[in-house]
Amino acid sequence: MTQSFPIETFQSESFQNQLGGYWMRVADQVQSLNRLVFLEWASSRIIAGWVPAAPELAWKCEMTHIMWHQMTFAEQLRSRKEELAGNSKVTIPSAALEALIQNISRADTFMAFMAGWFLEFNRSMMDAYERLQEALDPIFDAPTIELLQDIIPKKRKHNEWARLIVHEAVKQLELLQSVNRFRTYVRASLLYAGGVDEKQETFGGVAPLFPITEPLGPAPRKRAKPNNVKTTDEFIPPVEVADNLKIFMWHYMTEIQVVDPMCYVFFGLSDMPFEFYCDFSRHIWDETRHHQMGVRRLQQMGFDTSEFAIPYGDDAIHELENYYSELSMVGETCSFTRKKKSMETYYEKGDILSGMTAEIDIIDERSHVKFGKKWIPVMHKNRSGHDQSLDEIIREIMNRWIDQDQSGLGSLQGNPELAKLPEEEKRSIKHFAFCSKIEFKDLNFGKL
Numbered sequence: 001m002t003q004s005f006p007i008e009t010f011q012s013e014s015f016q017n018q019l020g021g022y023w024m025r026v027a028d029q030v031q032s033l034n035r036l037v038f039l040e041w042a043s044s045r046i047i048a049g050w051v052p053a054a055p056e057l058a059w060k061c062e063m064t065h066i067m068w069h070q071m072t073f074a075e076q077l078r079s080r081k082e083e084l085a086g087n088s089k090v091t092i093p094s095a096a097l098e099a100l101i102q103n104i105s106r107a108d109t110f111m112a113f114m115a116g117w118f119l120e121f122n123r124s125m126m127d128a129y130e131r132l133q134e135a136l137d138p139i140f141d142a143p144t145i146e147l148l149q150d151i152i153p154k155k156r157k158h159n160e161w162a163r164l165i166v167h168e169a170v171k172q173l174e175l176l177q178s179v180n181r182f183r184t185y186v187r188a189s190l191l192y193a194g195g196v197d198e199k200q201e202t203f204g205g206v207a208p209l210f211p212i213t214e215p216l217g218p219a220p221r222k223r224a225k226p227n228n229v230k231t232t233d234e235f236i237p238p239v240e241v242a243d244n245l246k247i248f249m250w251h252y253m254t255e256i257q258v259v260d261p262m263c264y265v266f267f268g269l270s271d272m273p274f275e276f277y278c279d280f281s282r283h284i285w286d287e288t289r290h291h292q293m294g295v296r297r298l299q300q301m302g303f304d305t306s307e308f309a310i311p312y313g314d315d316a317i318h319e320l321e322n323y324y325s326e327l328s329m330v331g332e333t334c335s336f337t338r339k340k341k342s343m344e345t346y347y348e349k350g351d352i353l354s355g356m357t358a359e360i361d362i363i364d365e366r367s368h369v370k371f372g373k374k375w376i377p378v379m380h381k382n383r384s385g386h387d388q389s390l391d392e393i394i395r396e397i398m399n400r401w402i403d404q405d406q407s408g409l410g411s412l413q414g415n416p417e418l419a420k421l422p423e424e425e426k427r428s429i430k431h432f433a434f435c436s437k438i439e440f441k442d443l444n445f446g447k448l
């Protein structure tokens with residue numbers, strides 16, 4: 001019997017189409033990877049938009065962790081796509097998909113969002129990942145397969161986390177109804193679209209009607225008041241820590257207050273490059289870790305942290321770019337001296353765990369300041385249309401603060417003596433000197 005290799009058949013359109021689900025040509029894989037990059041990136045931003053609506057601080061911490069995971073997946077997939085395609089472009093796969101994402105993110109309650117986004121949308125993403133994995137070749141596509149083997153189990157964990165929260169919440173009838181209504185809509189929308197890969201069987205018919213008259217989010221006008229935590233509008237430390245070094249641990253605990261405003265920025269800025277969201281997701285997640293570090297250390301010291309109020313105003317939507325610039329170029333940059341001094345004192349006095357807490361925070365803050373230096377000029381250029389150097393931008397912030405501007409973080413400063421200086425002297429203050437002037441003056445480094 002003679003054997004022939006049917007090259008004509010192999011090259012024919014019809015055969016290639018049949019291969020589709022089991023072998024994937026490079027061009028198709030590039031398209032799939034681009035789609036997944038877009039979806040992870042979009043999902044990270046949508047989740048950011050819902051962080052301010054989360055009433056539990058622990059949920060905010062986990063949501064920002066997931067946001068960072070998703071930007072990390074997106075970056076890994078993007079770099080594999082770049083290898084395959086020879087270019088780093090990320091494009092929106094289709095206008096229909098973009099509209100779908102926007103519609104299924106607009107829920108009327110936080111729980112409805114959790115159920116729709118994780119239990120329906122994220123599940124559809126896991127299906128898409130698994131179908132991609134099925135179509136890949138263990139030798140040709142091994143580098144992609146390695147990535148998917150890391151990503152899929154993490155996505156499964158994200159869903160399990162959300163499932164337990166929804167499971168607990170729907171004992172309340174109203175929430176159950178809200179969850180069911182929205183979840184049904186999301187599921188029907190995904191079916192209508194053919195899944196997030198827009199490749200699955202659809203049942204045709206008409207697009208499902210958006211079931212909500214007034215969505216709560218993403219980016220709710222007011223952030224949720226946290227459950228089971230005392231809040232205050234002022235920045236007054238509890239008496240137990242006011243005259244000693246433990247105040248630093250309380251400061252870490254309060255860092256959760258910056259997470260909502262940062263998430264509004266993450267969600268709201270749509271003209272920044274992909275890399276910005278990778279850096280910024282890490283920055284936001286770090287701030288929730290700093291909060292957790294502070295809470296843990298205070299609890300280890302025997303305090304009931306639920307008795308310690310966290311500064312927490314209702315209105316967390318500030319001018320977006322200003323908030324980011326002030327946070328990284330003033331708040332973070334100006335905190336190094338006191339934090340370093342606290343770390344050294346902790347180690348000297350034998351409070352090793354507090355010393356380690358301060359040390360990790362300093363390491364993270366170093367990269368946050370680096371991120372700020374990289375991105376603030378880009379944000380300003382996007383907004384104003386012209387180039388402005390980082391130094392000029394910092395000068396503007398300093399002038400605003402020195403002149404006692406009450407907008408943004410300026411309202412938190414307690415240094416009226418700066419405003420009283422003669423004009424010439426005000427303008428001659430250099431950044432590092434400015435930092436030393438707004439440092440907290442009444443810190444007591446002598447007492448643990």
Ligand SMILES: [Fe+2]
Pocket residue numbers: 255286287290361365
């Ligand atoms: Fe921090």
Ligand SMILES: [Fe+2]
Pocket residue numbers: 286287332364365368
């Ligand atoms: Fe920071």
